[in-house]
Amino acid sequence: MKNKTIKVDYLARVEGEGALYLKIKNDEVADVQLQIFEPPRFFEAFLRGRPYYEAPDITARICGICPVAYQMSAVHAMENAFGAVIPNEIRELRRLLYCGEWIESHTLHLYMLHAPDFLGYDDVVHMAKDHPEVVKKALRLKKIGNDIMNMVGGREIHPINVKVGGFYKVPTRNELMKMYDDICWARDAAIDTAKFAASLEFPEFFQDYECVSVVHPDEYPFNEGRIMSTKGIDISPEQYDFHFREEHVEHSHALHSRIRERDNYLVGPIARYNLNYDKLTPLCKEIASEIGLGKEVYNPFKSIVVRGIETLYSCEEALRIIDSYRMPDSPSVEIEPSEATGYACTEAPRGMIYHRYRVNSEGLIEDAKIVPPTSQNQKTIESDLRNFLPTVINLTEKEMVWKCEQAVRNYDPCISCATHFLTLHIERE
Amino acid sequence: MVNKKPKLAVFKMSSCDGCQLSLLDAEDELLDVLAGVDMAYFPEASSRMMHGPYDIGLVEGSITTPRNVEEIRQIRKECKALIAIGACATAGGIQALRNWKDTREFTKIVYASPEYISTLDRSMPISAFVHVDYELRGCPINKYQLIEVLNAFLNRRKPNIPSYSVCIDCKLKGNVCVMVAHNQMCLGPVTHSGCNALCPSYNRGCFGCYGPMDSPNTSTLASQFRQMGYGKFDIMNIFRNYNCYAEAFRKESEANEK
Structure with a gap:
C-alpha cells in the first residue's frame, strides 16, 4: 500500500453529515480526520433573548434522535438556576421518559445502523431479507420505546409535554399500566438483543480511555448526579467549565472537547457502564456475566453489547417506575424566575450532555452553552482510528474503509447534535 | 414498468x-x-x-x-x-x-x-x-x-392531507379550549392541521409546529391575545419559532415587534 489517501465523502448510517479522511504514508498513519460539514445552526446565538421556559422546546430541535436529552438537560439547568425543588413523582416520570428514548435510540442504532456493519449488509432492509425475525423483533422493541415517549411526552420526536417545573399533563396509573405487558415483552427482547450483540465478531482492540459520565449514588445515571471519570474527576455540573474545554479545528463544524489537564476522553454507553456497573440491576449483571462482558469494557467495538445491556436496564427501570407510580398532586411546580445561572448534565443515549444558561431578572436567556456528546467524543473517535488503522492496513481498500466506518459508528455519532452552536461568519451571496 | x-x-x-x-x-x-x-x-x-x-x-x-x-x-x-x-x-x-x-x-x-x-x-x-x-x-x-x-x-394521485386548522381537530376531539378555559395563547385557530391537536390535548396552547393554515387570520388572533392580557413581546415570540419565516407568521411577528 505504501502511500494512500482515502476519503469517504459521506458517512452512511450516522445522524447528520460527516466525512472521513485517512492519509497513509510509507504504510504508516499520517493523518486522520473526522470531517463534519453539517451546516451550523447557531442555537446558542438565537436562544439569547428568548424566555427561559422556551429552552426545552427550542433545544429539542437540535436533534430529532435524542430530543429528550436536550429537554431534560434544559429543564434541570433552569431548575438549578431558580432553586426549584421537584417532587419525586415528577422525577420518576422524567426517568420513564428517558427510558423510552434510550430504548428507541439504542435499538435504532444497534439493529438498524450498526449491526449491518458486523453482518456485512448495506442496511437493515437487506438484513431483513436474511434475518426477518431479528428485524421484526427489533422494530417492535423500538416501537415500545417510542410508545413510552408518546405516552409521557406526547410524541416521540420533539415531545411537547416537558416543561420547566414538570409536565403539562401527567398520565394516570391506568394509562401507564396499558404499556406494562408490552414492556415486559421488551425486557425479554432486550435480553435477546444483548445476546445477539454479544454473538457478533469483535476485533481485539483495546484503548486506555478516560471514561466520563454522570454518577448518582443510587441509580444508573439518566438525569442527575456528579460528573466523574475513571482517572479521578469528581465534580458537580457547576464546575464543568473549569475541567473541560472546547477547541475549534479547521476540518470540523463541531468543536472538539478535551479535559483541560489531560486530553481527550470518552462519553457514552461504555463510559457509563465502566463507572456505574454496580448500579445495574441483578438481571443486567447476570446477563452481562452470561455473555462474558465483564465489569469493565475497553474495546470500543463492544459498545453495541453495552447498548444491549442498557436497553435491558431501561426496560426494567420503566417497569419499576410504573409498578411504584403515584400520580403527582400537580403536573408541575411553580417556577419563580430570577437573575441566575443554571447548570445541568444528563445522559443522552450517546453520552453526557452539558447545558448552562444565564437568565436575567425578566426570565430571558442572556447566554447559553450546550456541549453534546458527539463533540466530546470527536477527538477520541479520531484517536481510535489512528490506533486502529494499522491493524487493518493490509486489507483491501474496500475492507479497510468498511472497518474504519464501523469504528466511527461504534460511537453512534450524532453529527446534527455536534454542529449547532458555532458563532456566525457571514458570506454574502 | x-x-x-x-x-x-x-x-x-x-x-x-x-x-x-x-x-x-x-x-x-x-x-x-x-x-x-x-x-x-x-x-x-x-x-x-x-x-x-x-x-x-x-x-x-x-x-x-x-x-x-x-x-x-x-x-x-x-x-x-x-x-x-x-x-x-x-x-x-x-x-x-x-x-x-x-x-x-x-x-x-x-x-x-x-x-x-x-x-x-x-x-x-x-x-x-x-x-x-x-x-x-x-x-x-x-x-x-x-x-x-x-x-x-x-400511485400518481393527490395526497389526502387536510389543510384546515388545528382548531378543527381540537373541536372534533372534544377538548376543552385552552384559550377560553385557561387564558393561554394558542395558535390552533391559524395553524395547519397535522398533529391531531396534540398540545391542547395536553393542556397547553398550540405553538404552531405545522405552520400557517391556508388564509389564516393571524391579526384577529393577535388582538384576541392582547385582550387576554398578553403583551407584544409574548405575541411576537409565539409567532416567531419553528415556522417563523412562513409568510403569515413572519408578518404577524413583525407587526408585534417593538
Whole structure:
C-alpha cells in the first residue's frame, strides 16, 4: 500500500453529515480526520433573548434522535438556576421518559445502523431479507420505546409535554399500566438483543480511555448526579467549565472537547457502564456475566453489547417506575424566575450532555452553552482510528474503509447534535 | 414498468434529522413501504448510495450554506418529484431566527476561528431556490402523513392531507379550549392541521409546529391575545419559532415587534 489517501465523502448510517479522511504514508498513519460539514445552526446565538421556559422546546430541535436529552438537560439547568425543588413523582416520570428514548435510540442504532456493519449488509432492509425475525423483533422493541415517549411526552420526536417545573399533563396509573405487558415483552427482547450483540465478531482492540459520565449514588445515571471519570474527576455540573474545554479545528463544524489537564476522553454507553456497573440491576449483571462482558469494557467495538445491556436496564427501570407510580398532586411546580445561572448534565443515549444558561431578572436567556456528546467524543473517535488503522492496513481498500466506518459508528455519532452552536461568519451571496 | 420499482432518495440540508427519522419511526409500516420502492439513496439508513435520477426525492432541512444551494439545484435535476418535508424545508425552520439578526452584529461576536465557517445570512425554505412538487408541514412531520404522501406519489394521485386548522381537530376531539378555559395563547385557530391537536390535548396552547393554515387570520388572533392580557413581546415570540419565516407568521411577528 505504501502511500494512500482515502476519503469517504459521506458517512452512511450516522445522524447528520460527516466525512472521513485517512492519509497513509510509507504504510504508516499520517493523518486522520473526522470531517463534519453539517451546516451550523447557531442555537446558542438565537436562544439569547428568548424566555427561559422556551429552552426545552427550542433545544429539542437540535436533534430529532435524542430530543429528550436536550429537554431534560434544559429543564434541570433552569431548575438549578431558580432553586426549584421537584417532587419525586415528577422525577420518576422524567426517568420513564428517558427510558423510552434510550430504548428507541439504542435499538435504532444497534439493529438498524450498526449491526449491518458486523453482518456485512448495506442496511437493515437487506438484513431483513436474511434475518426477518431479528428485524421484526427489533422494530417492535423500538416501537415500545417510542410508545413510552408518546405516552409521557406526547410524541416521540420533539415531545411537547416537558416543561420547566414538570409536565403539562401527567398520565394516570391506568394509562401507564396499558404499556406494562408490552414492556415486559421488551425486557425479554432486550435480553435477546444483548445476546445477539454479544454473538457478533469483535476485533481485539483495546484503548486506555478516560471514561466520563454522570454518577448518582443510587441509580444508573439518566438525569442527575456528579460528573466523574475513571482517572479521578469528581465534580458537580457547576464546575464543568473549569475541567473541560472546547477547541475549534479547521476540518470540523463541531468543536472538539478535551479535559483541560489531560486530553481527550470518552462519553457514552461504555463510559457509563465502566463507572456505574454496580448500579445495574441483578438481571443486567447476570446477563452481562452470561455473555462474558465483564465489569469493565475497553474495546470500543463492544459498545453495541453495552447498548444491549442498557436497553435491558431501561426496560426494567420503566417497569419499576410504573409498578411504584403515584400520580403527582400537580403536573408541575411553580417556577419563580430570577437573575441566575443554571447548570445541568444528563445522559443522552450517546453520552453526557452539558447545558448552562444565564437568565436575567425578566426570565430571558442572556447566554447559553450546550456541549453534546458527539463533540466530546470527536477527538477520541479520531484517536481510535489512528490506533486502529494499522491493524487493518493490509486489507483491501474496500475492507479497510468498511472497518474504519464501523469504528466511527461504534460511537453512534450524532453529527446534527455536534454542529449547532458555532458563532456566525457571514458570506454574502 | 411494472417490474421496475420506483427509486426513492432521501436528502438532508440544515436540520435535526427528525423528519427523515419519521420514516424509520414508522415501525409497523417500514418494511412494507421500503419493499415497494428501491431505496436508492438514504445515507442515514444505508451504505448503498446509488446515483440519480430518482423517481421521488424527499428533502428535509433548510438552505443555509453555499454548499446547500449547489446541492439542492443538483438534487432538483435528479428527482422527477421533489417533496420538501418538515418546517425547515418548507419554511426555513427554527434556524431562520437568524434572519432577523443584524448580520454585522454577528460578525462582531468573537469566535476562535470564524474563517473556517461559511454560511449564508438567511435560512430559507427549499422553494426559495428550486421548484418543489409538494410540501409536507410539521416540526416534526407526522409519519402517517409522510406515508400517505409517498403512497399518493407512487400511485400518481393527490395526497389526502387536510389543510384546515388545528382548531378543527381540537373541536372534533372534544377538548376543552385552552384559550377560553385557561387564558393561554394558542395558535390552533391559524395553524395547519397535522398533529391531531396534540398540545391542547395536553393542556397547553398550540405553538404552531405545522405552520400557517391556508388564509389564516393571524391579526384577529393577535388582538384576541392582547385582550387576554398578553403583551407584544409574548405575541411576537409565539409567532416567531419553528415556522417563523412562513409568510403569515413572519408578518404577524413583525407587526408585534417593538
